[in-house]
Each structure stands twice: as C-alpha cells, then as structure tokens.
Amino acid sequence: MPWSEVMTPVRMRRVAxxxxxxxxxxTLVLIADAGCVEIDRIDGPGHGARGATLRLRRLRTEPAEAVLSAAAPDLTSLExxxxxxxxxxxxxxxxxxxxxxxxxATxxxxxxCPADEAPRLAERLAYVGGVLVPLKVPRGVDPxxxxxxxxxxGRSFSQLVTTYGTVPYRDIAPSWPAGIVYLVMxxxxxxxxxxxLLLLLAALLLYLRLPRRLASLHGMWPLVAGAGLASVLAGIAYGEFFGPTGVLPVLWLDPLDQPKRLLASAVAFGGLLLAxxxxxxxxxRWREGGPSTALYAASGIAGSGLFLGLALAAAGVYLHGGAITMAGAAIAACGLGLAGTGMFVASGGGxxxxxQTGxxxxxxxxxxxxNLVSFARLAAFGLTHAAIGQIVWHGTTALAHGGPGALVAAVLLFVVGNAVAFALGALVAGVQALRLEFYELFSRVFEAQGRPFRPWHVPVQRTEVTP
Incomplete structure (x- = not known):
C-alpha cells in the first residue's frame, strides 16, 4: 500500500x-450482511415504533446481539x-x-460506502434487482x-489517534508515525x-490469549511488544538490566552519571517532534481551508515560522552567532505577524x-x-526509573554480603523492588508518553473533529426460524 494511502483515511463514496x-x-438484508454501508437515517412523522420494535419492547428482554433472518419471519411467532x-x-x-x-414501485x-467496497456490494445487490448509484458529495458535508x-x-497504532478524537476526513491520519513516536518516548x-524483556513476555502471553481472563486484551499485543522492544533498546543504550547490575555495558550514557546530556537530548528530540x-x-490546514487558512493558522505556516524563528534565535544565542540570531528573530517576527493577522480577522476586529489577538x-x-520544555519529562522519568533501579540494586548487593539469611532477603528485595519499579515505571511511562503525544503534538496536527464511519452490520441467520 502506498505511503500516501497509509497516512489518510479510507476514501469514501456517497451512494444511493x-x-x-x-x-x-x-436488499437491506444484503446490506446488513455486508456491513460496509452507513445508511442515512430519516426521523419524522410516521417513523415511530411499530412491528418488531413494539414486540421487542413487550418481551422486556435485551438481546446480547441482534440477528437478522434471511427470510421474512413471522413476528408474532418470534414474540x-x-x-x-x-x-x-x-x-x-x-x-x-x-x-x-x-x-x-421503487x-x-x-x-x-468505502470506495473499495462499492463494486463488490453492487455485484451482490444485483442478485435482488438492486443498484448502487454513485452520488456527488453534498456541498458543505464531509464524508x-x-x-x-x-x-x-496498524490497528493498535490507529487506536492512539482515535482515542484523541475522530480525524477529519480531509486530514492526514498519522497512525504509524504516532505509534512509533509513542513507543520511542x-x-x-x-x-x-x-x-x-518482561514486556515482550507479556506481549507473547496476550498474543496467545493467556491467561484466558485477559483474552479481551489480545488486540494490545503489538503495542506491548513494541514498548518492550523500545525499552530493551533504551536499556542497552543506558547499560541497564534490572538496574545497574553490570550485565550490560553503557553504550550511550548512564542516566544518573550524565543527566544534563540526557535532558538536552530529550528537549532536542521534542523540538524535532514539534517541527x-x-x-x-x-x-x-491546507486541506481543510486552502492556502489562506494554512498561511495564517497558528498551527500552520504562521506557527511553523514562529517556531522555526524562535529555535534559530535560541541556537544563535547559544552559539554566539549574531547572524543566526537576527535571522531567527526576523523569521519569528514574520510568523508572529501572520498569526496575528489571522487571529485579528477571526476575532472580528475592533x-x-x-x-483578544494580543x-x-x-x-x-x-x-x-x-511545550518544548515539557519534553524534559522524558529525561526526568527516565532518571527516576534508573534511580529506583539503582536503589534496589545497591540494597540487594549490601544484603548479599550479610550471610545466608541475608542472601534470602537480598533475593526478596531484588524481586519485589524490581516488581515495584516495573509497575510504577510502566504506568508512568505509558501515561506520560500519551500525554506528550496528545497535548504537545496532536493539538497542532488536529484542530477540528471528524465524524466516525458507522456502517450498519447485523449477522444474518440462514436457517429456518418460523415455527
């Protein structure tokens, strides 16, 4: 599948x-069985409860799942x-x-209907004399x-985006980039x-639907596996294996020995993600409202220019480069002017x-x-996780030299301490990565909310149901 299609919602077709x-x-039975059409609902006079609806209410029973009979059943017999x-x-x-x-008679x-599903549905409808007719999308209505x-x-990564909200139909839908960024953070x-490695083991158990009571979480296994792999790679870079046990050498940096370097790297990574x-x-913004909307939006060209200009100005101050600082200030001023113009027009003037614009x-x-400084939490919570691991390991080694009884206590401390560090660290990392993605990144990518596609789907029972 082309990358351009991966980054956009499924193409929809307006149909009659x-x-x-x-x-x-x-015809409706075939549509319900196909489960790929969202039918426009019309509520008005004469569309009240009747027939099967009234009989269902008299039963006072809520079915676990609705089912359709292929042949028209006798409603009284069903009741x-x-x-x-x-x-x-x-x-x-x-x-x-x-x-x-x-x-x-018509x-x-x-x-x-999804454009890819339309030909197959049209072929099925032809068996009962039905026709699927493509229509123009009404003006002012988004699919x-x-x-x-x-x-x-892909399903796991798309849930990260849909949890934030429904992507507008015209917008790009960065499910895969969002998923990868979440795992890295x-x-x-x-x-x-x-x-x-423990997370990878948990992902394997979820994939195998073990234990049975957690089978409903089966769909999360790719996300858990990705988080486990990212943690293993970061642990190899930090030299951490159940804490600073010395099993792995430090390949990049030791978080507790070089906190400033870790902090600077986290902020720089955040700057790249914001860009x-x-x-x-x-x-x-261009897809939603054209070039003018993209030019003046604070999350469009104007905001991009402001962010780039401030970043260049900060880099110029740090590197003592006057030309870079001046160029950054000029770009930031242009971005600020464009954003201010858009805000002033939107506010009504006066x-x-x-x-309000100010x-x-x-x-x-x-x-x-x-938002940029907020990415420092990547380093802060990484340091916290490493510090807990160091405390547990130092306590374990101290007890291990105290005799046979102390050795049992050392093993117990190592197991319990790592269990606490694992549970606390996984919870904090999962929540904070989601927070950074939602508030720092998605708030710039999305400004509007779309409408989710809700196709009508009811399983069809082919056996005889009339007594």
Whole structure:
C-alpha cells in the first residue's frame, strides 16, 4: 500500500441504493450482511415504533446481539418464542426501511460506502434487482472517517489517534508515525533491558490469549511488544538490566552519571517532534481551508515560522552567532505577524479584537516554550526509573554480603523492588508518553473533529426460524 494511502483515511463514496420496493427487505438484508454501508437515517412523522420494535419492547428482554433472518419471519411467532435477537434485527431493519424514499414501485436509500467496497456490494445487490448509484458529495458535508488499520500493529497504532478524537476526513491520519513516536518516548522513560524483556513476555502471553481472563486484551499485543522492544533498546543504550547490575555495558550514557546530556537530548528530540507536528498541521490546514487558512493558522505556516524563528534565535544565542540570531528573530517576527493577522480577522476586529489577538499571540509564544520544555519529562522519568533501579540494586548487593539469611532477603528485595519499579515505571511511562503525544503534538496536527464511519452490520441467520 502506498505511503500516501497509509497516512489518510479510507476514501469514501456517497451512494444511493435503488431497488424494487417489493425487494427492499432482501436488499437491506444484503446490506446488513455486508456491513460496509452507513445508511442515512430519516426521523419524522410516521417513523415511530411499530412491528418488531413494539414486540421487542413487550418481551422486556435485551438481546446480547441482534440477528437478522434471511427470510421474512413471522413476528408474532418470534414474540411467542422469545426470540429477542431476531426481533432486534427486524427492528433495526424496519428503522432503515422507514428511511427509504418510495416512488411508485421503487425505493431508494442514501448513505456512505468505502470506495473499495462499492463494486463488490453492487455485484451482490444485483442478485435482488438492486443498484448502487454513485452520488456527488453534498456541498458543505464531509464524508465520515474510517481509519486504515492494516494488520495488528496498524490497528493498535490507529487506536492512539482515535482515542484523541475522530480525524477529519480531509486530514492526514498519522497512525504509524504516532505509534512509533509513542513507543520511542515510552522506551526513553522505561529504559531497562530486563524490564523490556518482561514486556515482550507479556506481549507473547496476550498474543496467545493467556491467561484466558485477559483474552479481551489480545488486540494490545503489538503495542506491548513494541514498548518492550523500545525499552530493551533504551536499556542497552543506558547499560541497564534490572538496574545497574553490570550485565550490560553503557553504550550511550548512564542516566544518573550524565543527566544534563540526557535532558538536552530529550528537549532536542521534542523540538524535532514539534517541527514534524507543525508540518503535519500545515498540511491539514491546507486541506481543510486552502492556502489562506494554512498561511495564517497558528498551527500552520504562521506557527511553523514562529517556531522555526524562535529555535534559530535560541541556537544563535547559544552559539554566539549574531547572524543566526537576527535571522531567527526576523523569521519569528514574520510568523508572529501572520498569526496575528489571522487571529485579528477571526476575532472580528475592533478594540476587543485587538486585545483578544494580543492575548492569543502571547499564549502562542508561551505555549511553544512550555511545550518544548515539557519534553524534559522524558529525561526526568527516565532518571527516576534508573534511580529506583539503582536503589534496589545497591540494597540487594549490601544484603548479599550479610550471610545466608541475608542472601534470602537480598533475593526478596531484588524481586519485589524490581516488581515495584516495573509497575510504577510502566504506568508512568505509558501515561506520560500519551500525554506528550496528545497535548504537545496532536493539538497542532488536529484542530477540528471528524465524524466516525458507522456502517450498519447485523449477522444474518440462514436457517429456518418460523415455527
């Protein structure tokens, strides 16, 4: 699959489903079985509860899952037999049938369907005399969003984005980059090769659906495995294996010996991620509102220029380069001017608009600095994890030299201490990586909310159900 498709939602097609009114039920059964069409619902006079819906209410039973009968069943017999699942399926079918526009002997429904699924659905509908007709997208209406999720890792990574919100249909959907960034940040804060191996073991158990009571978490195994691998790699770089046990040499830096270097690296990494977030935000603003929106948006070209200018100015001050500082200040001023123009126009102008623009510009500049510094928590929690590991290891070695009884205590301290460090570190790293991704990165990439694609799907029972 091309990378451009991986980074965008599934392409949707506006469709009309036209069928003989006498074959409307058979058509809806095929649509429900295919599960790839979101049918527009029409609520109005005459569309109240009736038929299967009333019978289902009289049963006062909530079915675990709605089921449709391939052949039209006798609703009275279903009520007498207590078949709540079949009545629930018929009730859903009645609701969709009520949304059909009927003209003579023809009925029509409108909705959305993934473009790749449309040909197969049209072929199935032809068996009952139905036709799938492509329509133009109504002006001012965005199609619903369906995230691409190829493979188990893709599904896990897309959940990181959908947890934040529904991606607008026109925006890029950076599921894979978001997933990779999340795992890297997790590994930096949870850098211990031994603890990472435990996460890999946990991922294997989830993949095997063991223990059975955690089988519902099976879909998380790629994310847990990725976090474990990132932690192992970071632990090898730090020389940490269940703490500073000396099993692994330090390949990059020891967090407790070189905290400043770790802190600077975390902030620099955060600056790179913010630059990428501004680039993605610029693309999204362009897709949402065209070049003018992208130019003046604080998360578009204006914000990108402000961020780049401030970064160059800071680098010039650090390197004592006057030319770099001046160039950065000029770029930042241009970005600030563009952002201010956009904010002033959006505020409606006048004195109140001027005050509002000033406050928003101040907030934008402060947010850039605070968001950049916020990535220092990668180093802070990495240091905390390493410090806990060092305390546990020093206590273990001190007890190990105290005799046979003390040796048992040393082993107990090592096991319990690492269990506490593992649980606390994994919880903190998981939450903080998610927080950085949501508030520092996604807040620039996304400004609007889309509408999720909700296809109608009901399993179809092919066996005879009428007594």
């Amino acid at each position: 489903i036209v069928a003989p009114h006498a074959a409307l039920r058979e 007498r037999a207590g078949r709540a699942e079949l009545l629930a399926g018929e009730a859903q079918l009645e609701e969709r049938a009520d949304s059909a526009v009927v003209r003579g 009925a029509a429904l409108a909705g959305w 619903p969003t369906l995230m691409r999720a190829s493979g188990a890792p 997790f590994g930096v804060m949870f850098g211990d090769a031994g603890h990472g 990428l977030a501004y680039a993605a935000g610029t693309v999204n 004195f109140a608009g001027t005050v 406050v928003q510009l101040f907030d934008t500049v402060v947010r850039i600095g605070s």
